[in-house]
Amino acid sequence: MPESVPLHCPACRREHVYTAPPYPCACGAPSAPRLDAAAGPAVLVHRAWDEDWITVRCTACGRRNQWPHPELGCPCGTVLRIPVAGAPSPGPGHRGPARSAAVASTRDAVTAAVLCLRRLGHRDIRRADQRPPSGIGLAAPGLVVRVDPAARPASSRDVECLWLTAMTESADCVYFSAAGYTEAARLQADALAVPLFALDHGGTATPVNGPGRLLVRQGPT
Known part of the structure; x- marks a missing residue:
């Protein structure tokens, strides 16, 4: 426990x-x-x-x-x-495979997510006060974000947890995942209107569901 x-x-x-x-x-x-x-x-x-x-x-x-x-x-x-x-x-002087692989991939994922959020008009982006069950939590005024650098696809439970957190804070939410999403997660996100973005190795965040594409089309808030 x-x-x-x-x-x-x-x-x-x-x-x-x-x-x-x-x-x-x-x-x-x-x-x-x-x-x-x-x-x-x-x-x-x-x-x-x-x-x-x-x-x-x-x-x-x-x-x-x-x-x-x-x-x-x-x-x-x-x-x-x-x-x-x-x-x-x-x-600062630490070297080793765990740090270079795990910390670098997490940092790249967070950087890609932050750049995408800024393009959407969010400027005051910070680390969330409360950490999510997995991944990295970010926040901006009226927005709750989860960045998931894990090697497994995000599940429907992951999406629902983010949505519930956003509901308790009366905020919108966005999910970024480096390994994509399960089919159940996509269906759950569509039902809850949660924008999903996939992160590639080049540092690009791409919308992968209807709410995500709608968010990009709407442009900066």
Whole structure:
């Protein structure tokens, strides 16, 4: 089960319970970081790409994956970085196949999605306060976005989760996937009017369903 720790915000003293989100390893097993319950959260002031990622070892196959560093957005506006036990963040001088393959592909997917969103007229694009169950969450005013760099096609459950998140925030949503979508996911997206985009290796985002093509035809908002 995902690990949870109690913590409080240093800025407003509000109490929280944080649950580490699991991410799918290449072997298919869910993998989540071990949280350090003894250490308090740090207030995130400035972002650095290398510090946004941690190395997490899959307990099923032993593969060392690069996952986003756990964070929590407090209602007071403070972003808290959750301490992780036994999973140091790779520094600027780190080299290795896991970082070069996993981090580069994730970065390319996010960059392609951001460029597409900007072409559609969205300027204030940021990392979402709450992380999605898988992939990378982005947000803009009135918009919730999921970028999925995984090697598996996005499922209908993935699409529905994004749509539900958007509904709770009274926002629109867009899904970007590097591995495409299952047929069930496309049908679900059409039924819920969720725009789907496929990301290719050249960094291009292409609409692959009716709502996605309609969004492109409408142009900048």
